[in-house]
Amino acid sequence: MEIVAIDQISPDQVILFAWGFVTINATIAYTWFIMGLLVVGSLVITKDLSSERTLSRWQNLLEVIVGTIRSEVGEIAKDGVDTYFPFIATLFLFILFSNLFTFIPGYVAPTSSLTTTSALAVVVFFAVPIYGISKNGLLHYLKEYIQPTFIFFPFHVMGEFSRTLALAVRLFGNIMSHEKVIAILLAVTPLFFPVVMQALGLLIGLIQAYIFAILAMVYIASATQTHEETEHKNKKETEPVKI
């Protein structure tokens, strides 16, 4: 069952429910579904955590997921992992789950709508200066914009906006194009090839969620690293003396 027709480009155009001035389209409904699933799932699993030798299988699953994401974040952020971890992990899990459920008939990934992906990209756009200022202070953060000389100021500002646009359009384009390819294949060669493409879609969804989270982390790290870099340089210079 395809609830988005082949000539519709986004699930925003599918109205599930309309009452007065309130209209619920497919994007909102499935975003709520994913949010509810994540929140209720984590609440239920973390209700009875144990530090004994035996632990429930769900806790084991959650520990694996959280540990993997945390180590990935830690490799880029170096220090202050726990500051960035909740934000990055939330982005990753939301995008991952909304991409992976596409194999359920009747489900449309909310990330195949430009509105969802732009909202996520705008969140990253605001998170970068917030983390940067809270780490290094306002003056230090603003000084980054005129590196190496003040001529580069417009390019830095342009880069901020263009990478936000790229973040939104990349996720949207990948997921939406995949859904369209499946819809077209379903019309041309039904039964076998759409199944293969669906299986490929699981990989694409995972990679896109990974890329989105990693890029957000890289942007945040680039806004917060300046202070560490000078420390690092000093440390490197003193090392040979020690030996």
Place this chain on the structure above:
Amino acid sequence: MDSVSIVAMASIITAGICMGIGAIGPALGQGRAVQGALNSIAQQPDERNSLTRTLFVGLAMIESIAIYCFVIAMILVFANPFWAYVIKKAGG
């Protein structure tokens, strides 16, 4: 030929050309990036994790150019902004 069919023809042909030409550059770029990453992994297998992560980020950057072309092609085919204008002009 009336203006509606000219707009339809131009949109469809331009969408195809946009996607076709727009895929050439990113394809070459991604090929070079993967080649470089594979060479590096072959030389230094220990650095595989950091190389793979950098490769994925780089591929995502290169790929976004092709994705822009694709989105523009999709807009031309499915959500053409000139349709409404032309149909209103032809109707009125």
